[in-house]
Amino acid sequence: MCVKTITSFPESSPAIDGAVSLFNSNNGRLLLIADAKEITARRTATASFLATQLLAFKKWKNEQKENAILTILGCGVQGRAHLDVFTQLFKWNKVKKKKR
Ligand SMILES: NC(=O)C1=CN([C@@H]2O[C@H](COP(=O)(O)OP(=O)(O)OC[C@H]3O[C@@H](n4cnc5c(N)ncnc54)[C@H](O)[C@@H]3O)[C@@H](O)[C@H]2O)C=CC1
Numbered sequence: 001m002c003v004k005t006i007t008s009f010p011e012s013s014p015a016i017d018g019a020v021s022l023f024n025s026n027n028g029r030l031l032l033i034a035d036a037k038e039i040t041a042r043r044t045a046t047a048s049f050l051a052t053q054l055l056a057f058k059k060w061k062n063e064q065k066e067n068a069i070l071t072i073l074g075c076g077v078q079g080r081a082h083l084d085v086f087t088q089l090f091k092w093n094k095v096k097k098k099k100r
Pocket residue numbers: 008012013014015016040044073074075076077078079098099100
């Protein structure tokens with residue numbers, strides 16, 4: 001059994017914080033408490049990549065793949081996690097990062 005508790009304060013940096021608690025589903029014992037920022041960052045970036053793969057990359061022609069530009073808007077926790085996953089799993093012609 002798993003519970004994720006998240007706080008979201010857009011004016012704070014980073015905006016999201018929280019904890020993931022994992023329990024043994026046979027006896028209810030607490031097994032671990034993990035940093036929800038890290039898990040949420042990796043989960044969200046991986047889900048974004050899978051959606052992009054299914055909705056876009058798979059349908060692109062070679063020319064589109066060769067000229068593809070990755071633009072990351074915001075360079076916080078999610079921006080860094082997305083940059084990491086998207087550059088590891090796809091080859092870009094150019095990568096742009098937009099900071100505030
Ligand atoms: N769909 C999902 O599952 C999830 C969505 N989110 C959302 O993703 C967003 C980002 O979250 P985090 O990366 O954790 O926050 P963060 O606080 O780590 O990063 C946000 C970044 O955006 C930058 N920023 C703010 N306004 C900007 C602007 N006008 N132009 C360029 N950069 C700007 C800030 O300087 C900061 O570096 C939030 O809206 C959050 O609610 C977060 C986690 C999961």
